[in-house]
Amino acid sequence: MTEYEPVIGIEVHAELLTNSKMFCSCPVEFGGEPNTRTCPVCLGLPGSLPVPNRRAIEFVIRASLALNCEVKEYSDFYRKNYFYPDLPKNYQISQYDNPIGRNGWIDITVDGTVKRIGIRRVHIEEDAGKLIHASVGNESLVDYNRGGLALMEIVTEADIRSAEEAREYLVNLRAILTYIGVTNGKMEEGTLRCEPNISVRPKGTEKFGTKTELKNLNSFRAVYRGVEYEVKRQVEALQSGGRIIQETRRWDDDRGITIAMRTKEMEQEYRYFPDPDLVPMNFSAGLIEEQRSLLPELPQARKERFMKEFDLSAADAEMLTSTRAMADYYEEAVGAYPDYKGISNWIMGDFTRMLNSAGIEIDASKVKPVDLAGLLKMIADNVISGKMAKTVFEEMFNTGASPKEIVKSRGMVQVSSETELYPIIDQVISENPRIVQDFLGGKEKSFGFLVGQIMKYTQGRGNPQAVNQLLRKRLSETKG
Amino acid sequence: MKLSKSEVEHVAKLARLELSAEEADRLTTHLNGIMAHFEKLQQLDTEGVAPTSHVIPMQNVFREDVTGPCLTAEEALANAPESSDGYFVVPQIVEV
Incomplete structure (x- = not known):
C-alpha cells in the first residue's frame, strides 16, 4: 500500500493588544452588550473613512522581526471583497502584495531534533464581527463589537509534516507573540486562532495533494488531535480509492472528528485591489530599528x-x-x-x-x-x-x-526538639509493644509505622529527620 | 481584450447584482467601451515608471491608539432592516 506523508501549512490570526480598533477609535474590550462598541467606520457606513492605528502597525513590525522576517520600507492596504454578514462593508481591509513581514522562520524542537519552519508572511487586517446562529428559526444574529479589531495574520510555508510539529510550532509561536506583548494569545477565547491547511502525498513525491482547511481548533490539544485526525482521514480516503475535496472542515472536539462545512455558494474570488481610502506606509529604518530594540x-x-x-x-x-x-x-x-x-x-x-x-x-x-x-x-x-x-x-x-x-x-512550626519529641516517642513505643518487637526482630517496615504514629500525635508537625533519628535512638536503647 | 456577456454576468453575481438579459447586454457594451479606453492608455510607454497604487502623494497617515466615543446600540441598529435584542438580524447563515 502507498505510504503517504502529510504536508501542512498553518495560518494563525492573533488579536492585537491595542486599546482601540484598527481603523477607528472604538475601544477593544471583551464581553459587554452586543453592538455597543461600534461607530460609522467599523459599521461600514457610507462616507466614513478608516485611519490606521499606529500602535497596531508597530506591533506587526515587532512581531515580524521576532519571527525573523524581512520588513521592507513599503507596505500598503488592500480590499478583500466577499459578501458575508460578519463583514458590514462587504470587504475586509487586509494586505496582499506588500505585507509588513515576509520570509521569516522559527525553529522548533521535535523528538530532540531542531526543525526550521518558514514564515511566508505576516500582515495586518481587521477582524470580522461575530455571528450567532440561532438554533431555531431561519435567521442569524450579528454583533459587530469585534468587527474592526486589529488582527495579525501569520502564514507558514508548507513545512510542517506531523501533528506534533503543528502543535510545537503553535506553542513556540504563541510563546514568542506573548513575550513581545502584542497579543494575549488565548486560544480558548479566540484571541489566537489556528487554521491549518492539510494535504497528503505519496512519500517521496513532490507534488502537493488537494488540501483541506481546518477550523475551530481552540487549544494546543485540539490542534494536535484535529491535524492527526484529518491526516488519517485523508490517507484512508486515498488508500481506499477515494479522493479529497478542497473544502473547509470544522473540528468537533467532543466527537473527535472533522466535519465538512457547507461551502459558500461560490468558490471565493476575492478581487483584491489597493484600498483607495488608505494611503501607503513607508517605514523608516529608524522606526524598524526602534521596534527591534523593543524586543525582549x-x-x-x-x-x-x-x-x-x-x-x-x-x-x-x-x-x-x-x-x-x-x-x-x-x-x-x-x-x-x-x-x-x-x-x-x-x-x-x-x-x-x-x-x-x-x-x-x-x-x-x-x-x-x-x-x-x-x-x-x-x-x-x-x-x-x-x-x-x-x-x-x-x-x-x-x-x-x-x-x-x-x-x-496556625502554630505550624515544626517540632524537632528532644524535649518535645521524646515524650511522644515514648508514648508510641509503649502503646505498640508488638510492633516494637517486630522491628527489633529485624522487620524494618515496622519502623515506618511507628514514625507514622508519631507524626499523627504531632499533627504532622514533627520534623521527619529529628523523628527518625530520635526514634532510632530510643529503640536501640530499648533493645539494650 | 473584449468582455463576454457571461463574464459580465459573473462579475454581477460576485457583486450581488441581479441583471436582466437586456441590462447584461447593455452593460457588456458599456464595459467594453471602458475597456477600449484602457487599451488606449496601455499604449503609453511606461518603461522606467514605478508602478503606483495611489494617486495622492501622501503616506504614513496614522492615528494614535486612543479610544473615543461609540454609537449606542440603538443608534447602531437604527438603519437595520431588522434587529432583535441589540443584534442585527440577517437571513440564516448555515455553517455546519
Whole structure:
C-alpha cells in the first residue's frame, strides 16, 4: 500500500493588544452588550473613512522581526471583497502584495531534533464581527463589537509534516507573540486562532495533494488531535480509492472528528485591489530599528540561558519559559532564594495545578515570588516539613499571606526538639509493644509505622529527620 | 481584450447584482467601451515608471491608539432592516 506523508501549512490570526480598533477609535474590550462598541467606520457606513492605528502597525513590525522576517520600507492596504454578514462593508481591509513581514522562520524542537519552519508572511487586517446562529428559526444574529479589531495574520510555508510539529510550532509561536506583548494569545477565547491547511502525498513525491482547511481548533490539544485526525482521514480516503475535496472542515472536539462545512455558494474570488481610502506606509529604518530594540529576550534564548544559568533540564526550562510571566516569576523567586530545582518543581507541580483549576495565569496569582522562595527556605531550614509546606502553600494561594505569617498564626512550626519529641516517642513505643518487637526482630517496615504514629500525635508537625533519628535512638536503647 | 456577456454576468453575481438579459447586454457594451479606453492608455510607454497604487502623494497617515466615543446600540441598529435584542438580524447563515 502507498505510504503517504502529510504536508501542512498553518495560518494563525492573533488579536492585537491595542486599546482601540484598527481603523477607528472604538475601544477593544471583551464581553459587554452586543453592538455597543461600534461607530460609522467599523459599521461600514457610507462616507466614513478608516485611519490606521499606529500602535497596531508597530506591533506587526515587532512581531515580524521576532519571527525573523524581512520588513521592507513599503507596505500598503488592500480590499478583500466577499459578501458575508460578519463583514458590514462587504470587504475586509487586509494586505496582499506588500505585507509588513515576509520570509521569516522559527525553529522548533521535535523528538530532540531542531526543525526550521518558514514564515511566508505576516500582515495586518481587521477582524470580522461575530455571528450567532440561532438554533431555531431561519435567521442569524450579528454583533459587530469585534468587527474592526486589529488582527495579525501569520502564514507558514508548507513545512510542517506531523501533528506534533503543528502543535510545537503553535506553542513556540504563541510563546514568542506573548513575550513581545502584542497579543494575549488565548486560544480558548479566540484571541489566537489556528487554521491549518492539510494535504497528503505519496512519500517521496513532490507534488502537493488537494488540501483541506481546518477550523475551530481552540487549544494546543485540539490542534494536535484535529491535524492527526484529518491526516488519517485523508490517507484512508486515498488508500481506499477515494479522493479529497478542497473544502473547509470544522473540528468537533467532543466527537473527535472533522466535519465538512457547507461551502459558500461560490468558490471565493476575492478581487483584491489597493484600498483607495488608505494611503501607503513607508517605514523608516529608524522606526524598524526602534521596534527591534523593543524586543525582549525571546523564549528560545531564555530557555537556553535557564538551562545554563540554573542547571535545569531542557524540558523544565521549556516549561518555565513557555510564558514570559512564568519565566519572570521564576527568575524573581530564584533571585530571592537560589534553590533552582526546588522552585522549578513547585512552580510546575502544585502551583500550576492550582492555577489551572482556578483558571488564572501566574501573574494574576496572590502568591508573590519572594514568598514562594521564603517557603522553600523554611523547608530547607527545617522550620516546616515538606508536607506542612503543601498546606501552607494552599493558604498562600488562597489568601496571599506570607508563609511566615501563616506558620505563625496556625502554630505550624515544626517540632524537632528532644524535649518535645521524646515524650511522644515514648508514648508510641509503649502503646505498640508488638510492633516494637517486630522491628527489633529485624522487620524494618515496622519502623515506618511507628514514625507514622508519631507524626499523627504531632499533627504532622514533627520534623521527619529529628523523628527518625530520635526514634532510632530510643529503640536501640530499648533493645539494650 | 473584449468582455463576454457571461463574464459580465459573473462579475454581477460576485457583486450581488441581479441583471436582466437586456441590462447584461447593455452593460457588456458599456464595459467594453471602458475597456477600449484602457487599451488606449496601455499604449503609453511606461518603461522606467514605478508602478503606483495611489494617486495622492501622501503616506504614513496614522492615528494614535486612543479610544473615543461609540454609537449606542440603538443608534447602531437604527438603519437595520431588522434587529432583535441589540443584534442585527440577517437571513440564516448555515455553517455546519
